[in-house]
Amino acid sequence: MKKSIHCVLALLLTFTPWLAQAALNVVTSTEDIAALTLAIGGDAVKVKPLTRGTADPHFAQAKPSMIREVYQADLLVVVGAELEVGWMPALLQSARNDKVQPGNPGYLDLSTAVTLLDKPSGAVTRDMGDVHAAGNPHYWLDPNNGVLMARGIAQRLAQLDSAHAKDFERALASFEQQAQVKIATWKTALAPLAGKAVMSYHTSFVYLANAFGFRIAAQVEPKPGISPSAAYLTQLIARIKEQQIGVLIMEPYYEQRSAKYLSEHTGVRVAVLPQSVGATEQIKTYFDLFDAIVAALKNTGAV
Ligand SMILES: [Zn+2]
Known part of the structure; x- marks a missing residue:
């Protein structure tokens, strides 16, 4: 009996490193975030965007396939600042995945990683149109913010998968280096x-x-x-x-x-x-x- 328990323990120890290496399931609200996550996460992540870059991200319908993705996610990364306010809350509720609920480590709102512009000074009312109290949510269109987003993603991936922390760090460094060169070219x-x-x-x-x-x-x-x-x-x-x-x-x-x-x-x-x-x-x-x-x-x- 004792022997067999030892055997099981030995087996578990053998397989634990393999288990730790299972790719993290990352679900993102947009393809921009998916691309950034893939650039940092590489083989250590499986990334699925919930919306396509051909569509207006202000609107989306919580389809059953999306509910399934969020249900299976280890990490959900969103633009935030109310960009997805019309569809994400319902999706999160239907998916019933505690891991990725706001406030938990499996939920990452990248708007907290950048400085938002157009913060309304007074109260926001409906007749102002699609104005968001937190500020303008289209921040990924500044490549300097892309670097901040990549940093936020790298940090969270390392927290959820510490075995690959060094890989994420390396990928981030290379991303930042490329970004510097690219930004200079675009500026010119x-x-x-x-x-x-x-x-x-x-x-x-x-x-x-x-x-x-x-x-x-x-x-x-x-x-x-x-x-x-x-x-x-x-x-x-x-x-x-x-x-x-x-x-x-x-x-x-x-x-x-x-x-x-x-x-x-x-x-x-x-x-x-x-x-x-x-x-x-x-x-x-x-x-x-x-x-x-x-x-x-x-x-x-x-x-
Ligand atoms: Zn907008």
Whole structure:
């Protein structure tokens, strides 16, 4: 009897290192976070994004497949700052996985890793449109924030899988090094935009503007999440002329009629920019995203 217990113990000890090496199941709200997690986690993680980069991340439907992913997750990583407020709470409730509930180590809100812009000074009311009390949630569009996000991910992965902590550290160092080189290249490419007034469709590009030194002078949406009326477009035509706005940047998932109309009446160049990893098939990594943004701005003659 004693002998067999020893045998079982010996077996367990033999297999424990193998058990510790089982890949962590990481579920992310967006493909951007999935790409960052894969860059840091490598073979030690299995990553599944809940939404596609081709879709508007403000909206998603909690499908049964998503509930299953969250149920099986060891770690759930979200953009936070209320970006997923329309669908994540219901999903978390249906998935019934304690590990990934807010407040537990299996839940990581990356908005806590960065400094959010556009924090409303007063109370937030519904008639302000899609305005978030915590600040603007589109922060992944500043590559400097991408570095902070990668750090947050590396830290949490190390906490959940200490056996691979050194690997995560190494991957993070290499990511940061690459980011430095890349950011310098993108800055050079976008230098012609520095100091310029640019219009955006939604409030999503303030971080990109901040990173590369241009200014979002106006938005096509009168309020975030609200599309413009004909009367409002007429006002915008005047503003584009007054402020000499040369470029209008927007995500592929918004209606393009308003932008076309503004362009016809003012000559403003419309640049449809990918906003996320996965927005096109070619954009597979976080660095690919900014390469594609720069390419899109070049193609429209904005830089
Ligand atoms: Zn938004």
